[in-house]
Amino acid sequence: MTSSESQHEHLGPALTALAMGEPVENEAELRAHLAGCPSCQAALQDTLQVLEATDALPSHALSADFDRSMFAKLDAIDAKAPSARASAMWTRLRAWWWAPAIGFATAALALWFLRPPSTTVAPPQAAVLELAQDLELYENLEVLEHLDVLEDLELIDQAVEG
């Protein structure tokens, strides 16, 4: 690089950014420098000339069958993976019914485990009757005991009278 070229380059990327209309730090200072520096002014003009020339470069025109060949490739992909669309639909379906299904199953399980225990309730008279029968027995036993004593008393009386 010659000394004049190095002089031109002392603004560096800032000069390029200025020429391309991009935001530049300290732009006011740069423009003030440009106003007083013929070398940088020439560099700026060279850059603008290059940008104008490259802007005029022709762009590539797509071939006539670009679209057709593109979609032929996509058709081949779809033909190799026919279940791809089906699995995508399944994924969409599964996504929306999965949550309610889990909720329903949870609720059913909760109801099953929280149900009250099943018992056959005996009518109240049966217990009382049973108890009453026990009591009758006890009373009979007592009477029987007393009968024994009574018999003994009778014997005593007979003995005394005899």
Add this chain to the structure above:
Amino acid sequence: MQPEQDEDALLMARFVETRSRSLFGQLFQRYKVLVVQHATRFVKNPARAEELAQDVFVRVYTTKRYEPQTKFKTWLLRVTTNVCLNELRRPEHKVDVLSLADEPAQKRPIDPPAPASASPQARLEHQELSGRLQSALMVLPDNQRAAFLMARQDNLSHEEIAGVLSTSISAVKSLIHRAVTALRKEAKRVNQEPSPQEAML
């Protein structure tokens, strides 16, 4: 614009969810020219560039997950860049690299038309300059050429270009400056050469 506000990013997300050919078709029609144009910045052969562009769209079509971190355009150009760089790593592309000095005049691409209002002399000079600059562009390093043309032709910001090239914003500014500097040198060489009429005299 945030990725979640990018209309095309939303369209792509809906396509991945629904696999709708119609949605893909919308994106394809909007971006096919840009993708082919970007591929030609890396691969000199236009037919091969179109094939690579179609490979890019096949990748888009078969994408199973899409979570936009950037605008769709930036993401698409990054995919295109990666596809093209993989192509350039193949051995057959190593011989295509030519230096400016070795580029013979016969291999120059077709000169673009000059402004109609210019004089014949000016039009000739303009065509000569554009043609030489087009050749100069093609021998630039790939990342310099891509950064410069994305800024100039695609109007991408430095941040977007950095996303496409997976580099920093300061690196993008440096790439663009180096590309412009190289093109300025070529333009100076053209301007210092005698014109055909002067050569005849």
